[in-house]
Amino acid sequence: MLAALMVLTGAVGVSSAGKAEELVDVALVLAVDVSRSMSPDEITLQRKGYAAAIADPAVVKAVKQGVHGRIALTMFEWANDGHAREIVPWTVIERLEHAQGFSDTVLADTTFGQRRTSISGAIRHASRLLLDVPYAADRFVIDISGDGPNNQGQTVTRARDIAVEAGFVINGLPLMTTSGFGTQFNIPDLDEYYRRCVIGGPGSFMIPVNDWDQFPEAVRRKLVLEIGGRMPMKPPRVLPAQITFEEPYDCLIGEKIWRKLRQQFFLDP
Template identity: 35%
Template sequence: MGAFLARLSAVLAVSTSPAHATNVDTAIVFAVDVSASIDAATADMQRQGHADALMAPEVIAAIARGTFGCIAITYFEWAGPGHVRTVLPWTSICNPGDAQAAATIISRDGDSGRGCLRNCSTSISFAIDLSRMLFEQYSGHAGRRVIDISANGTNNDGLPVALSRLRAIRNGYTINAIAMPAFTRGVARDLTDYFAENVIGGPGAFVVSPDSVGDYADALRRKLVVEISWSMPDRSTR
């Protein structure tokens, strides 16, 4: 495990820029699956869904209602252990202009699903461990710290997800998830149940399962409002 964490630290060092110290109500890591099962349509759904959700009026209103009136976000893409690409480093969102700028970067630079070339497995444990280290880089104060996993498969590579989940929860982080609705070849069980039982955790943790591909952005928007507002949903919501 020591060698794995050393490699993770090396990946993090070359994949991110230093965090800007800002006091925010909520800090959110968007950890987005780009493994081999993510085709172009699914990649577009994730990338544009995050961009649209950030600019939604209800999300902007939820941010404005906070004590500081700001959140911090970072957006990275992951697959198997060591496969990571930072699309948006730590960025403060305090107004519609900030949200628009972040959404533009995600929409422009996010994964297009044209083919994963290496380490194309699905390591949710790697995504959680990297998210935890990203929080350690954030030097400002955040009232709440949330890891947002977007994925369409189960953990099939790297460390057991239970170990990574436990470390994040012990640090006081909440892990939420959005289970993509499309059937994924080789995934035999219901992803909503899998995420609820094995991935999410921490105060107010929950998993969102969109009703359809077209509902992904709406489900993500509702999810962000809950996370920013610190309301307490059911652990599994559709």
């Protein structure tokens, strides 16, 4: 399965994780959606929300409570299947000044929206980063935020399943907001889509965001859970992944919406 993942992600050779010496509790990839369905104001709010959450004392406290007392963190922005732009490279977070430095780098960058939405492409890129993480991690987690379903590239369930089989956990932060551009590409039950089609792995979960005012707190809670490798007994608005479902769910809904709109408005492939 590791070989299959390396083919999927385009990785070659042997993961540098096997040569790492510094121990971390978790290697965590933050994959942030910047597709054009989000307005510039929303993208700015998203960036500020991540920056505030990463430097939050509760997040740093969670880091210190780990076995090794440190985590490895990286962040990139994604949109279409070919767009994955690094915001912050792999960084060890051990103390507040490390978290603040990461946060400052996030705030100093500038984002430009990109067309299309490829969650599968984001999973593939995040998987490649985890294959090459230069630290020895006890856990490997992909954290994906987005405001719409996959509509380009490999099917999201195939990318998810390969990543999970390789030992990676995928958590989600579906943005249920409706004020951005391109809302015709979105779906009203994006939280259910993320639960059934995107997240996966032991203890995986997602936290829906219905309003941008909720975003910083949702990211903070999500990071605390991911860093600690645990979930609360009765998590409000934290929905775990399910293995079986009574009713089938169409995980190709995003691709179907795109094809329908393309036929109506002669959109680019």
